[in-house]
Amino acid sequence: MDRIPILRLGRVLLASIQQELTDDIALALQQDLTEMAAAGADGVIIDISGVDVVDSFLARVLSEIAAAARMLAGETVVAGMRPSVAITLVEMGLSLRGLRTARSLSDALSALGLGEARIQGRS
Amino acid sequence: MTAVGSGRSGAAVVAEVLDARREQLAQQWADLPLFRTVYTSGRDAAVTAAHRLVDTLADVAHGERVEDTTVPALDRIRPHLAQTINARTRAGCSSPQFTAEVAELKTPLMAIVAQELTDEDRYSGLLAAAALMGTLRLVVMEILLNQGDDIIDRQRQQLLEVSTPIIKLWDRVIAVPLIGTLDSARTQVVMETLLDAIVDQHAAVAILDITGVPLVDTVVAQYLMKTAMAVRLMGAECVISGIRPQIAQTIVQLGIDLGDIKTRATLADALAWALEQAGARIASKE
Amino acid sequence: MSPEAVTRLPVTSDVQISGARHAVREAAIAAGFSLVEQTKLVTAASELARNTLVHGGGGHMEITTLGRDQRGIRLTFTDSGPGIPDVAAALSDGYTTGQGLGLGLGGARRLVNEFAIDTGPGRGTTVTVASWPRGARRVTL
Ligand SMILES: Nc1ncnc2c1ncn2[C@@H]1O[C@H](COP(=O)(O)OP(=O)(O)O)[C@@H](O)[C@H]1O
Ligand SMILES: [Mg+2]
Numbered sequence: 001m002d003r004i005p006i007l008r009l010g011r012v013l014l015a016s017i018q019q020e021l022t023d024d025i026a027l028a029l030q031q032d033l034t035e036m037a038a039a040g041a042d043g044v045i046i047d048i049s050g051v052d053v054v055d056s057f058l059a060r061v062l063s064e065i066a067a068a069a070r071m072l073a074g075e076t077v078v079a080g081m082r083p084s085v086a087i088t089l090v091e092m093g094l095s096l097r098g099l100r101t102a103r104s105l106s107d108a109l110s111a112l113g114l115g116e117a118r119i120q121g122r123s
Numbered sequence: 124m125t126a127v128g129s130g131r132s133g134a135a136v137v138a139e140v141l142d143a144r145r146e147q148l149a150q151q152w153a154d155l156p157l158f159r160t161v162y163t164s165g166r167d168a169a170v171t172a173a174h175r176l177v178d179t180l181a182d183v184a185h186g187e188r189v190e191d192t193t194v195p196a197l198d199r200i201r202p203h204l205a206q207t208i209n210a211r212t213r214a215g216c217s218s219p220q221f222t223a224e225v226a227e228l229k230t231p232l233m234a235i236v237a238q239e240l241t242d243e244d245r246y247s248g249l250l251a252a253a254a255l256m257g258t259l260r261l262v263v264m265e266i267l268l269n270q271g272d273d274i275i276d277r278q279r280q281q282l283l284e285v286s287t288p289i290i291k292l293w294d295r296v297i298a299v300p301l302i303g304t305l306d307s308a309r310t311q312v313v314m315e316t317l318l319d320a321i322v323d324q325h326a327a328v329a330i331l332d333i334t335g336v337p338l339v340d341t342v343v344a345q346y347l348m349k350t351a352m353a354v355r356l357m358g359a360e361c362v363i364s365g366i367r368p369q370i371a372q373t374i375v376q377l378g379i380d381l382g383d384i385k386t387r388a389t390l391a392d393a394l395a396w397a398l399e400q401a402g403a404r405i406a407s408k409e
Numbered sequence: 410m411s412p413e414a415v416t417r418l419p420v421t422s423d424v425q426i427s428g429a430r431h432a433v434r435e436a437a438i439a440a441g442f443s444l445v446e447q448t449k450l451v452t453a454a455s456e457l458a459r460n461t462l463v464h465g466g467g468g469h470m471e472i473t474t475l476g477r478d479q480r481g482i483r484l485t486f487t488d489s490g491p492g493i494p495d496v497a498a499a500l501s502d503g504y505t506t507g508q509g510l511g512l513g514l515g516g517a518r519r520l521v522n523e524f525a526i527d528t529g530p531g532r533g534t535t536v537t538v539a540s541w542p543r544g545a546r547r548v549t550l
Pocket of ligand 1: 056456460461464465488490491492493499500504505506507508509510511512513514515534
């Protein structure tokens with residue numbers, strides 16, 4: 001099983017999902033993010049621009065990551081949802097209440113109070 | 124009707140003729156406009172296609188159901204007929220013209236049937252052959268009708284798309300003025316067009332202006348909520364503007380809860396709010 | 410050539426749920442579904458395949474293309490698990506006997522054109538759904 005890599009950008013954790021998500025990989029991501037958040041972070045960004053299906057299982061995983069992160073590390077921002085995924089979630093009746101969303105990675109960083117300049121400065 | 128002659132059914136004798144004279148009939152059909160105009164690459168392809176049609180009709184006749192357009196044997200040629208119709212339509216052939224071309228297939232078949240059969244079988248055989256060709260024509264008309272529906276549907280869809288313009292009001296602020304009644308199909312188009320525009324234009328705020336929507340009931344409110352929720356999932360803010368006093372009243376009276384969706388009386392108010400947001404965002408970046 | 414082409418896939422592990430999603434996506438593309446229509450059907454399939462695995466103890470999925478013009482898709486999810494004693498409750502939003510959100514069955518029903526469920530205590534469960542792309546002729550399940 002390939003785990004999803006988690007990057008640390010200063011005090012923000014970034015996971016970018018670029019691969020097919022099996023349930024096991026999603027659960028491993030939840031575990032890894034929660035552990036890293038507990039070790040110290042101010043926010044979490046999950047980039048789902050590469051995800052073509054979000055079902056209620058993945059929705060639950062995302063909500064649980066956000067709930068745990070809120071206790072340990074502050075806000076979680078889900079970035080880059082595709083239009084087809086957003087429409088499907090709404091038709092299904094899943095509104096992901098309580099999750100912050102952002103159009104893009106850079107919007108997510110500004111939402112967490114980190115400008116683009118700052119990441120560029122660090123990379 | 125009962126056969127007068129040999130006691131065999133008309134369908135059975137036609138089936139025999141089709142089997143015995145398969146080659147002759149296919150060769151004759153291949154020269155008719157229906158096949159000749161479609162298979163321009165060569166006569167072989169036209170003959171192959173004609174064989175397929177002869178064999179299918181023989182199967183139908185063997186099954187005795189010469190008047191039944193739903194027999195599974197006919198399903199084998201439906202895709203080919205549909206392709207042929209497409210090709211002919213593209214070449215400018217009209218539906219009546221196409222049906223006439225199909226009707227032309229009847230003459231060689233009737234001639235062969237009349238010639239092959241003995242006096243006692245001829246009458247019932249000709250009747251069955253005519254019925255079989257009638258069935259083929261019905262199948263063709265059915266396909267033509269379905270394709271007509273597809274075309275009408277495509278045009279309706281295109282109309283919906285052009286009647287949903289997305290306006291860029293400001294950097295990262297877009298608006299869609301909704302005019303007329305909102306139904307489920309329209310809502311789907313609005314949602315898709317709006318969300319695609321959010322991606323293309325990196326919009327941070329999307330304004331749904333309902334000034335031109337005559338009636339807001341629970342169903343329409345539901346559509347608006349869905350659209351607003353989808354916009355939010357994409358990471359943009361949604362504002363509904365153009366809520367006339369009368370509409371506000373209806374919404375309250377119907378007990379509709381718009382949740383935490385932002386509403387403004389006019390498009391200008393919504394834009395002012397959007398700019399304020401953008402301003403706040405710029406300030407926080409510094 | 411039969412007018413109905415059927416593909417059958419096992420659903421006995423979480424990797425096979427991904428496999429089911431891929432197979433449904435391919436069928437939907439071949440049948441001319443728009444991106445949104447594909448995503449709705451694939452998401453419904455993901456929910457139902459997971460139910461087959463998690464609640465039904467594993468089973469299989471069948472993909473059938475429908476109609477003379479092969480533009481509709483029917484999906485059947487079958488298991489011989491415990492069955493659902495109260496279908497109405499299972500279909501209602503938020504109802505779960507496990508750790509899920511309880512939105513799988515109800516959500517899947519809202520994402521497809523037709524939905525049918527055949528189940529009962531001790532009888533296993535079969536869920537059948539069907540969808541058509543915009544503008545396609547429909548035949549019933
Ligand atoms: N294939 C199945 N076999 C047995 N029970 C099922 C099956 N599918 C659904 N159920 C029952 O219906 C309930 C609701 O299903 P669903 O809406 O998908 O929510 P969730 O899977 O999140 O629990 C499940 O908790 C389970 O009790
Ligand atoms: Mg479920």
